[in-house]
Amino acid sequence: PGVILEGNTSIGRNCIIGPQTRLIDCQVGDGVSIEFSVARQSKIDDNCVIGPYAYLRPQTELATGVKVGDFVELKNSQVGVGSKIPHLSYVGDATIGSHVNIGAGTIFVNYDGRKKYRSQIEDDAFIGCNSNLVAPVHIGQEAYVAAGSTITKDVPAGSLALARSRQENKEGWVARRKQ
Structure with a gap:
């Protein structure tokens, strides 16, 4: 229920689309599952799983088996x-x-207020939770980005990038603030 297909949208075989999904000018491969999501001018290859509540904006392309x-x-x-x-x-x-x-x-920080920049992540890379990738950056093959990092420089293949300050606890800070 609630599925809307608009424009030049095609859907492959053995797909599960919906509920509450809107596809506008999309090409969807075989065996794809999309629920509670919106996709516009996107290409989705076979066996992808999308949603719930995902938004694919124009010029998004997903290869086979993407989640x-x-x-x-x-x-x-x-x-x-x-x-x-x-x-x-x-x-x-x-x-x-x-x-x-x-x-x-993870946020790809692609806009500096004037211009949008691209970033590239090579095969088998791992980006930890709550990371910011400030474009343009290149993350090499099998590179890791530690959780909580803000990455502003390229990360070479096979490297671990750690870009966060160390935790500092201010003992008694709350009590002093209340004075």
């Missing part, structure tokens, strides 16, 4: 075979390789 989970937004991005963006992330103006994991809360 785009709840509250994920993609724009003008290509995602490689078997990659996962399971939840709570924004991916704008990016190329993501195959078998990449994008952790919850």
